Amino acid sequence: MYGIVGYGAYVPRFRIKAEDIANQWGADAEAFKRGLLLEEKTVPGPDEDTITISVAAARSALVRAGIDPQLIGACYIGSESHPYAVKPSGTVVIDALGIGPECHVADFEFACKAGSEAMYVAYSHVKSGEMKYALGIGADTSQGAPGDALEYTASAGGSAFIMGGDNLVAEILHTYSFTSDTPDFWRREGEFYPRHAGRFTGEPAYFHHVLSATRGILDRSGMEPADFRYAVFHMPNGKFPLKAGKTLGFTQEQMEQGWVVNLMGNTYSGSSPTGLAACLDVAKPGDHILITSFGSGAGSDSFILRCTDRLPKVQGLAPTVRGLLADRRIHLGYGKYVAYRGKIRMNEV
Amino acid sequence: MISPRYHREKPQRYRLEAGKCTKCGEIHFPPRKVCRKCFAREFETVELPRRGKVVTCTTVWIPPAEFDDQKPYVNAIVELENGVRLTVMISEAPPDEVDIGTEVEIVFRRLQHGPAWEVIRYGYKARVIAG
Ligand SMILES: [Zn+2]
Numbered sequence: 001m002y003g004i005v006g007y008g009a010y011v012p013r014f015r016i017k018a019e020d021i022a023n024q025w026g027a028d029a030e031a032f033k034r035g036l037l038l039e040e041k042t043v044p045g046p047d048e049d050t051i052t053i054s055v056a057a058a059r060s061a062l063v064r065a066g067i068d069p070q071l072i073g074a075c076y077i078g079s080e081s082h083p084y085a086v087k088p089s090g091t092v093v094i095d096a097l098g099i100g101p102e103c104h105v106a107d108f109e110f111a112c113k114a115g116s117e118a119m120y121v122a123y124s125h126v127k128s129g130e131m132k133y134a135l136g137i138g139a140d141t142s143q144g145a146p147g148d149a150l151e152y153t154a155s156a157g158g159s160a161f162i163m164g165g166d167n168l169v170a171e172i173l174h175t176y177s178f179t180s181d182t183p184d185f186w187r188r189e190g191e192f193y194p195r196h197a198g199r200f201t202g203e204p205a206y207f208h209h210v211l212s213a214t215r216g217i218l219d220r221s222g223m224e225p226a227d228f229r230y231a232v233f234h235m236p237n238g239k240f241p242l243k244a245g246k247t248l249g250f251t252q253e254q255m256e257q258g259w260v261v262n263l264m265g266n267t268y269s270g271s272s273p274t275g276l277a278a279c280l281d282v283a284k285p286g287d288h289i290l291i292t293s294f295g296s297g298a299g300s301d302s303f304i305l306r307c308t309d310r311l312p313k314v315q316g317l318a319p320t321v322r323g324l325l326a327d328r329r330i331h332l333g334y335g336k337y338v339a340y341r342g343k344i345r346m347n348e349v
Numbered sequence: 350m351i352s353p354r355y356h357r358e359k360p361q362r363y364r365l366e367a368g369k370c371t372k373c374g375e376i377h378f379p380p381r382k383v384c385r386k387c388f389a390r391e392f393e394t395v396e397l398p399r400r401g402k403v404v405t406c407t408t409v410w411i412p413p414a415e416f417d418d419q420k421p422y423v424n425a426i427v428e429l430e431n432g433v434r435l436t437v438m439i440s441e442a443p444p445d446e447v448d449i450g451t452e453v454e455i456v457f458r459r460l461q462h463g464p465a466w467e468v469i470r471y472g473y474k475a476r477v478i479a480g
Contacts, residue, residue: 013441045441046418047458051471055457083469092471096363096457098396319479327479330443339418 002127003171003305005067005164006314008060009277009321010053010139011157011264014043015329016337018152024334025147032152037238041155041265043332044141046340048156050079051089053139053270055096058160060318061135062097064169065162069097072162073131074104076121078114078269079158080194081141082107099135111185112234113295114138115159115269120301122163123172133164140268145193146343153237155265159273159321169311170280170289174304176217178209185296196296205298206236210244213300214292218248221304225249229287232258232275234294236266244292257282258291263325276305278321283307355470362472365399365455367433368392378433399455400478401429406451408444415461423447427475429455440474452478 017040022029033039044053054077062069075090082089090105108114108121115138122136139158144150163172184205187194210233218224225231231250233241238261245255258275267274272293279289285307292302319327338344360366361379368380372389378397383390406425409416416422416438423439425447439447440458453475461470 045458046462047440047460047474049459049469051469052456052458059457095359096471098364323479328477330441 001168001171002123002163002165003168004161004280005133005167005169006061006063006065006162007159007169007277007280008057008062008064008318009157009159009274009324010056010060011042011267011274011321011324012044012048012053013328013330014045014340015040015331016043016334017331020334020337021152035239036152037242037262038153038265039262040331041153042157042267043337043340044156049083049141050077050081050139050158051083051092053141053156053158054089054093054137054160057139057158058093058097058135058137061160061162063318064314065133065164065167067133067162067164069099072099072103072133072135074122074125074134075099075137076106076108076118076135077137077139078108078110078116078118079138079140080109080111080114080268081143082109093137110299111295111297112236112266112268112271113293113299113301115273116291116293116301116303119161119163119273119303120175120177122161123175126163126165133162136161136163138269138271138273140270142266142268143193143341146338148193150194150196153266155267157264157267157274158270159277161273167310168308169314170283170305170307172303172305174217174221176213176220176302177299178213178216179299180209182208182296182298184298201296202240205296206234206240206294207244207247209298209300210234210292210294211247213302214244214248214290217290217292217302217304223288223304225254227288228254228290229283230257230279230289231255232272232279232289232291234272234292234300235259235261235275236271236294238262260321260325274321280307280311281315281320281322283311285309285311360394363457365397365473366394367397369395376431376433378435397433397455398430401427401453401455403447403449403451403453404428404434405449406439406447415463418462425453425475427453437473437475440476442477446477454478
């Protein structure tokens with residue numbers, strides 16, 4: 001069996017409340033909070049980016065895995081906000097973690113599903129016997145244009161998963177992927193903020209792919225929604241994942257633990273992986289977990305996992321997602337928030 | 350451009366690699382060529398523990414230009430669990446959260462943002478551990 005040997009998550013300490021963004025732009029705060037089912041979102045500190053978030057999450061994954069970093073044969077980071085256009089984030093991340101230099105490194109991009117892609121490829125490498133362990137990370141410090149609906153949700157955080165074939169905390173039983181050419185959201189080279197095609201974002205993009213991928217993996221595995229203890233769907237806002245899950249026959253109870261978006265926002269590549277990490281934080285041996293990511297463009301990856309006896313032994317070894325979301329939050333005003341996000345034009349120093 | 354010195358110092362800046370004297374066991378951070386205690390010249394590389402306590406600290410209100418976006422921040426001397434001390438910038442904490450005895454952990458952060466054409470510098474800082 002192959003699957004997850006260790007996992008870890010990280011979110012920055014800083015937050016901005018949805019109402020503070022709404023008040024800035026003269027929008028109806030209550031309507032936005034109701035519409036998006038979102039209280040606040042995480043904001044990266046001025047010294048944080050996808051690389052530092054990846055290092056923090058992967059360090060926790062290493063602690064839970066209890067393995068020698070030198071045995072990791074690949075490091076893949078999925079993100080929409082790699083700090084460099086040319087120079088992989090993974091080069092810095094492996095050096096900081098003591099992985100390599102005998103290591104395959106690549107950055108992945110696929111809007112919000114780059115993280116689950118990284119996990120899938122890492123998993124495939126260990127399953128093929130190519131290497132003993134492989135690291136897949138989803139992390140982002142996403143940006144939304146000022147005043148745009150995305151500004152209420154685009155947030156920062158990430159999760160890391162070490163895949164392997166022994167000492168598993170969760171076996172991966174099935175995988176499934178569903179992809180098509182759908183122009184719901186994009187950013188061309190050189191543009192600072194992404195664009196979205198309003199009415200394309202719901203039905204033909206998010207719901208079509210999330211529902212198709214989930215139905216596909218259920219069909220392939222012969223399992224039904226009732227067989228799962230937890231289910232996680234990509235969280236571009238609070239409403240979409242709950243609606244998708246309900247349509248598929250999942251209950252609120254199954255989705256609650258992984259539904260971290262109301263306090264975290266949409267961490268893009270880190271979104272559904274961090275939902276999965278939140279479920280692993282509390283799951284019991286034998287529990288089945290379903291996760292379906294979504295990336296604009298568009299596609300979805302689905303995984304079915306079964307937790308092992310080792311999981312409870314490692315849950316307390318590193319910070320939990322719910323712990324991180326509650327931990328000493330600092331709420332920024334809108335002015336400080338845009339300064340931290342580099343949205344103010346300053347003189348070069 | 351990125352300095353050769355920064356590149357050379359990466360093992361200590363990225364992974365807290367220290368030099369432990371093979372003769373007397375003294376741990377040097379940053380690593381040295383000659384042991385300050387017994388003058389021996391052979392060292393083994395050890396990684397420092399990541400937790401420690403603030404020994405003393407000061408708030409920086411007027412920082413060098415590259416840290417201007419983070420002011421006010423705290424610079425501290427931290428004693429790690431094995432007794433090794435290092436000078437470190439405290440990340441993300443308002444100054445009133447940091448005092449002598451405050452428990453911190455070493456984290457990996459951006460050290461310098463720099464202009465957009467420059468290589469980004471990373472290294473260690475400390476953050477206050479959840480109380
Ligand atoms: Zn000595």
